[in-house]
Amino acid sequence: MVTEAETRPRLGTASALGALALGCSIALMALSGWLIARAAQQPPVLYLMMAVTGVRTFGLGRSAFRYAERLVSHNAVLRALGALRTSVYVRLERLAPAALAFRSGDLLSRLVADVDAMQDHYLRYRLPLRSGLAVGVLTTLALGWALPSAGLLLALGLLLAGVAVPALAVAVSRGAERRQAPTRGRLTTEVVDLLSGTAELTVAGALPERLARIRATDAELRRLAARSAATAGLGSGLVTLLTGLTVTGCAALGITAVGDHSVHGVMLAVLALTPLAAFEAVAGLPMAAQIRERSLRAAQRVAEVTEAPEPVREPARPQPLPADPFPVQLRDLSAVWPGREEAALAGVGLEFTPGRRIAVVGASGSGKTTLAMLMLRFLEPRAGRITLGGVDATALDGDRVRQVIGLCAQDAHVFDSSLRENLRLARPDCAEQELWAALAAARLDDWARGLPEGLDTMVGEHGARISGGQRQRLALARALLADFPLLILDEPAEHLDLATADALTADLLAATRGRATLLITHRLAGLEAVDEIVVLDAGRIVQRGHWSELALVDGPLRRMRERERAADALTV
Amino acid sequence: MKKPVDPRLLRHAGATRVFLAASVLLGLAGALVVAQAVLVATLVVGGFQRHDQLRQLLPQLGLLALVSAGRALVAWLTELAAHRAAAAVKSQLRAALLERATGLGPGWLSDQRRGELATLATRGVDALDDYFSRYLPQLALAVVVPVVLLAVVLRADWLSALIIAATLPLIPLFMVLIGLATQQRMDRQWRSLARLSHHFLDVVEGLPTLKVFGRAKAQARTVREVTDDYRAGTMRTLRIAFVSSYTLELLSTLSVALVAVSIGLRLVDGGLSLYLGLLVLVLAPEVYTPLRQVGTHYHASVEGLSAAAEIFEVLETPLPAAGTRPVPAEAAITVSGLRVSHPAGPPALEELTLTLRPGRVTALTGPSGAGKSTLLSVLLGFTRPDSGAVAVGGVPLAELDQAGWHRQIAWLPQQPVLFAGSVADNVRLARPDADDTAVREALRSAEALGFVQSLPDGIDTRIGEGGRGLSGGQRQRVALARVFLADRPLVLLDEPTANLDGASEAAVVRAVGRLAAGRTVVLTAHRPALLALADEVYRIPLPGPVPQPVPDAAGPVGLLPPAAGGR
Known part of the structure; x- marks a missing residue:
């Protein structure tokens, strides 16, 4: 012992x-x-x-x-x-x-x-x-x-x-x-x-x-x-x-x-x-x-x-993070969850250059979250590799990889503490005005200003004292504050009403302009703005390309879009 | 200082009074120690002064062996009685605590920390062990035993009895003085233990988030600091506890030494017989022991007393007045001028007025934070409005029989809780007797059967607390299957299509359409596909100066058409 x-x-x-x-x-x-x-x-x-x-x-x-x-x-x-x-x-x-x-x-x-x-x-x-x-x-x-x-x-x-x-x-x-x-x-x-x-x-x-x-x-x-x-x-x-x-x-x-x-x-x-x-x-x-x-x-x-086996092997002598982590390349990635047999992801390849924004769409269970887990080094790939500026991610310290690649998850944990402490988690040394700027980017500043105790408001256990939408926005503000070179957004507009969701997506796409981004979503609105759309199905890429190409041809994206349109049509 | 005997605890001890009494009686049987002392003294005197042979002393030796057997029996029974004295009270208190905590409802519970209450109901209750099984019986013994032994010593040697009687009161006196200092520390210690486990749980649950922000390793230091603080605090408390038992031991040692010196001197000048000297010397420490043990057991049970105070705080929180009126069937629910505010926050709902008609699907929309979930919570009776009224068929909600009202309702919360157990157990929540076919049917209706069947054990697959192992969308659909299986006339759905992708959303919308047949449905939604099912749509604005109820089947202009159904 x-x-x-x-x-x-x-x-x-x-x-x-x-x-x-x-x-x-x-x-x-x-x-x-x-x-x-x-x-x-x-x-x-x-x-x-x-x-x-x-x-x-x-x-x-x-x-x-x-x-x-x-x-x-x-x-x-x-x-x-x-x-x-x-x-x-x-x-x-x-x-x-x-x-x-x-x-x-x-x-x-x-x-x-x-x-x-x-x-x-x-x-x-x-x-x-x-x-x-x-x-x-x-x-x-x-x-x-x-x-x-x-x-x-x-x-x-x-x-x-x-x-x-x-x-x-x-x-x-x-x-x-x-x-x-x-x-x-x-x-x-x-x-x-x-x-x-x-x-x-x-x-x-x-x-x-x-x-x-x-x-x-x-x-x-x-x-x-x-x-x-x-x-x-x-x-x-x-x-x-x-x-x-x-x-x-x-x-x-x-x-x-x-x-x-x-x-x-x-x-x-x-x-x-x-x-x-x-x-x-x-x-x-x-x-x-x-x-x-x-x-x-x-x-x-x-x-x-x-003594459970570690899901990720950290290198004994990690290499230093390259000065320029880009391009971030994913090649032929395959993954299997511990205790499962079927592949959660098979043969996926992506490339992020500075400012390149990629959207991954697909049904739940199609492997979108697994992809995020691999990129964050939370899971060891079964095959294939991820490289940052040419260095294999497995040769880097996991914490260094996560300095480059960050996440705003749909189930991000909100700690039983104040708004300020939850935000400062991302950057303990940041100034007050940076906090407010992040809140503004997540459209939470007006609400926060209206609170009697402002940023010192306690959010309760699991953020129980604030609404689901506010929790999500708080997580988003926190991720923006951390200023990751490559940010993964896992269903950021979930739990929000449609109007706010679309507004938030627009804000997001504006806020992440110039920042490499992986947007995981099932909603297609606004995806014209991203550089590449990847459609996942059962862990495999079934279609990829720019909106303008994919929308024209018959295929998975077009079918998803038609379904969404049919739903949205009800609103008109 | 806590009263040494908490009358509230004694009231709860009804079930175990017999065993407490048995513990005291067994403690009295400890008087066998007197017999042992007499026999040892007789043997020594016989062998040493009278030069008796072994066979002359055989009766005494036999008696000594017999007394040993008696003491062994008493020791064994004491353990049994001690366990029984504590066990039933603990179970009773634990059940009462949980019943009251859940009876006070989610509104009260959300302010309390889940981890703290869980610790209180498990370790807190266990801490009462020493109180019931050791401290209480010892308290009775501490009164009886010294008096009896003192009487025996008095008959043997009045001077020793006088010395003991003069020094004996010093022990309770010092105990009280030291106890005063300990209690406050113990209270603080207990609270910090509860905080420690809450903090640990929060940090462990948030580990993925901490790792994303590179803060996970730094938290190890925080965990260490928090436990180190706990150690420092515990050591301070323990030091006092140890000093007090040291003081008490020293007091009794010195007192016994006084007795021994006076005996020795009188033995030397022949004023006392060896037999009486030995007898008094063996008995003297036994007079002090029960009193000292009260002190020791008190320190061991203070943690339990501190926990008990917190338990009683919960038990003494009055339950909200329960309504008794029967629930009107097929009645409209009217909400008028409803206003709700969070205890320490902005208003959650302001001046809301609307009517929910039976057999209709009512959708609530509005920006997040407008209070849609709060309204559902009011309808469920979990949140009490500050002002305004909710009535069912004209009967105020607060006057309705709560359980009867809940029997009308199937509810899908925004973040449904999945319990430790199988998928099927989770679906059966409201109808534990439903058979597998019904469970499958409900899962099929919720469009969940497909993925559930692909799990290793199908519907018998075990899922954990918080539903680990299932994705958000899968959790949502298992919870929706609960609603189908519950089969109740009023259905409240909070964001049923959150977490779902397009294909699943369409499936759930179809499912909700089927669910709506013949039922009153209230749903909150952001997705237009769901709103299309609604007969009426209310848009709830953010709490602000201008309330905007839109109680109109046509819905706000330009947002939604009335729609008959989702199919």
Whole structure:
């Protein structure tokens, strides 16, 4: 794991501190027993001073070491968690968008709950294991020095409680533990689904059924939790039993040893009381074993996200971006989506020179968006290549390619922040008037000026507080602000009323004059202005050329145009 | 500081009262520790001072083993009771929270953050575990156990009892002092955890957009900063929690040391027997332990208490007054002088007046932002108008039985939500009992059957939250199939042909034409092809000084002719 190296020294310190705290606790008990027994022999007080001081020291030491151990261990674990979250994000960043088949509710559950479960892995599995082991061995040796048979008995008791009981606990609850995390994930997905689809579920009358389904998942989770609680109970019960039996056994051995004078009577209290405290070292281990199972599964699920194959191979040593990225050439491009068999795109070739504007038209599913994905290096082509100024795009850093080729998508994400922050995403350093110029180009400036809080208006989650058209225009303004040399517009006028859409298309074509543009659309209005029209069908180019040529001949474009005309005719 | 016991939580604990009581009883059975102490003391005294042989002490050894078995049983049952005490309350609260959140409706929900509520309903509720299973039983034990043990110590040695009685109150005193400081931090901590997950979700969902603008890598730093802030905050909270348990432990250690010193001195001068000395020494820490544990469990359950406060905030939000009047059949819907404004924004609708006649297709057009979707939301009862009225057959909408009103309506929102599950499950939303044939028929009517059948498992293909794996147009048509299958008299369609290309649009327009037969349809549209289906067209202007209702079958001059149907 990424975080291992930076966590190990801190965890080592924490284990040592934990062992010291435990050791103090046991020494305190043993010494107190001795002290009282010795005191009962009524020696001069001076003989007892050492032991009295020792009792105080161990008492204070126990608290101090425990305090230090907790601080050090929590700090180490939280630090490791921050690093883990970041490394998970960094990984997701490489996978998005093509390889992220995980649902967002599930992602949320995974990254918050699973990462927390990994925190337990360190705090509640590794730490108790290490300090328990160290203290258990030392106590056994010490007691064995006083009375070998008692030492052996204690060793046996500790082994049973620290190894056999945890193993039993794991065996009993393994299935339940394994199923807990996925069930929890399902619950989260169902809750997120419920909350994001409340409106539709209400109208459809499906709300009660959905709530019942969540209750059922909840009940299943409860059954699994009951199973692990029963196991935890079994573990703590068995450890308590073993503690009592060991104390009884050691007392019996001690009494015998005192009887035949192989041990001094003062030691009897030590022999009986030490095991009582020593089991503190293993009391947490059955739980720790269960935690281990749970956290390993969580780690597996985190790994499932992070170890998915990357959809795009970034070059190990990327070439610098050529000074002039043009011409941008696409040759014989073919692509297949991960997990699919049929080609989404086959043998497509295009060429962009500065200022050249190409429109790609075709039915939904014809491969238009796949083309955009390839050009943005979100997807690796199956065959063919894209070159920028003669350099193969696969030899360039993906982020460099995206400095040249940008996108305004129909489903562009609007962040839960202010209008200004959403715009500044494109260019963090841009001036106020540039923001307004971009808004004006997207015809959003009048609206924005009318807002009581202007550019500081919060747009809500997924831009829920602004209308669909405004969201789209905001995305457009953002793309224009970024000033990409080659801009891909993926259905920019979608969600807009016809008049505004056509006006926007006209504005767009004006705004992109002199800028290389790929316009993805299904509406033909205004396409006279572009340099080339490419008609896609099932991933293949079925027709290409300038409007003036294509409109004349019988073919796919003409048929599309006639259909659109028939529809538009209704308006006249 | 949060009250140590939230009465609202106790009310919800009805289902588990038995188990809470059982937890307390089992805690009392912890008195077996007294028996253990007595037996150990007897054994030591017997072996050391009286030089008893093993067989003379066998009864005591047997009893000690028996007491151990008893303690083991108690430990096992304690875990079971603890789980049962928390489990039912958690499920109850989770169900109540979600029911109330959804009952308050999308209007209320859109202002709340989805991620925050989801976290509250999952992790927030789980955080109550410690509260119910550990803290509450311990609270009862903390009152009973010290009193009982103190009585035992008093009988054994009054001086030790006096020392313990004098030092014992220091523990709750310090607990209160420290608790005051912790609570506020915990509240803040809980909120920052909710923000953390919301922020993470927003960033992950926006990853493609971030990548386009070259900001994705920089966000890694933000994620790290946000989690680092969380760590710093958590450490501050934990430090207080640890200092408090350190203080409490130190207090009890010092108190026990006082007892031990006084015992030791009196043992030396023969004022106390070894048996009583041992007994008191083993019991003394046990007097402090339950009180200290209250402190520990309180810290563990504060997160739960903070979450509970947020849960109750939702649960105590009153539901909007529900209407009860039956829904008139075949009635016209009249909208008069309707005015709606966003909470923190410009007006969404101003002075709108129109009539929706039964069996007719009414189209709403107008520039984006004019409030077409807002009007649909008002018709659905999700948005309350600031002024003006909506009436169905003369009955104000607010007085209608909501569920009954919704049973009349099939609605296609602008951005339909597809739920985790199969395509068929999604289509069956309003009619869960519909068979596969009906689902196929609905998909066919929505012109979606073709692509659905080409999916790997046909109509049983699983699609995810947000419908990943389907294109915008495909999502739209699956959602339209829902409307067909729902088969309800009033149909509200918000941009049904958005996201569609020419060929699909024509298909959907045909479908809507079929849908309109015998139904009242209200649709918002930008596309002329759809408007051609409309019997009446209203153009809603941008909210501004001049309202322009055009309630005329002929539609605004030059924009639209009246049309009988789309076929």
